[in-house]
Amino acid sequence: MLTGLSPARRRLVVAVLALVTAAVVALGVLLATRATEVGGPGPAARPGPVLLVPGYGGGTTSLQTLADRLEQAGRDATVVPLPGDGTGDLAEAAAALEEAARAALERTGEDTVDVVGYSAGGVIARLWVADGGAGVARRVVTLGSPHHGTGLADLAGQLAPDSCPEGCRQLATDSPVLARLNAGDETPDGVGWVSVWTTLDRTVTPPDSARLDGALNLTVQSVCADSRVGHGQLPGDPLVQAIVLEQLTAGEPVPLGAADCGRLSG
Incomplete structure (x- = not known):
């Protein structure tokens, strides 16, 4: 021409x-x-190692079965030990998650991490993201997490305050920690957010305290209506584990429904 x-x-x-x-x-x-600086790695980033954060009390046994299944699927998965007995300041637990994230990135050479937080572990993951973890967090999946507090912590604080240490008080519905965390944007940009919970939860009350504005919100029963999984069974339940695996793939979080029940529960 x-x-x-x-x-x-x-x-x-x-x-x-x-x-x-x-x-x-x-x-x-x-x-x-600019996208990296402002919004973090984003959902299109290559999936890196997975860090699993225990709930109140810091028990790691229930999460180890989920870690094992992730490893069988080819993912690098580590259960993060919480400081002390896992009932202390959630900010200290978030600092432990930061340390684990940096160690995982250095060990694997990857640029991002995925985080699965069980119960209070989901709140810990959110505190970590808010305090700088958004720069390396690709995906955060929470399981039965009391994002807006639980009546059980309210009751413990009222009836047995000596048996409700700092971590317990921070999970109450009027907790200043949760109020600050939920002020404004509950799900900062740059991270793929997924919240999974069971409608039969008797520990996080009401169960939909687990709902996060801006996240992909899934009840186990919206996938398989006849599921009877309770709060303590979430990390080890085969269906819940399959849901988690779906959400840790590359790309955006994956909407799921009743049409997926047979495939995920088989």
Whole structure:
């Protein structure tokens, strides 16, 4: 198409096209950099190691079966031990998650981590993201987490305050920690958020305290209506484990429903 132009005009057109191409490339790089700086790694990032955060009390046994299943599926999975007896300040537990995340990234050479937080572990994961973890968190999946508190902690604080240490008080419905965490945006950009819970939860009351604005919210019963899984069974339940595996794949969180029950529970 340039053959009809004079040599000087051809050189001019080629120079202009080169400048336009360079500008487009530079703009693409700038936008990609800004997306990383502002929004974190995003759902399209390569899935990295998985960190599993225990609930109140810090017990790791129930999460180990989920970690084993993740490893069988080819994922690098680690259960994060909580400081002390797992009933202390949730911010200290979030600091332990930060340390575990940095160690996992250094060990694997990956750029992002996925986090699965069980019960209070989901609140710990949110505290970590709010305190800087958004820069490396690709996906956060919470299981039966009292994001808006639980009446059980309220009751413990009222009737047996000596048996309700700091971590317990921070899970009450009027907790200043949860009030700050839920002020404004409950699910900061740059992280894929999924909250899974059971409608039969008797520990997190009401069960839909687990609902997170801006997250993919799934009850186990919305996938398999006849599921009788309770709070303590969530990490080890085969159906719940299958749901977690679906949510830790590359790309956006995966909406699930009754049509997926047979496939996930089989």
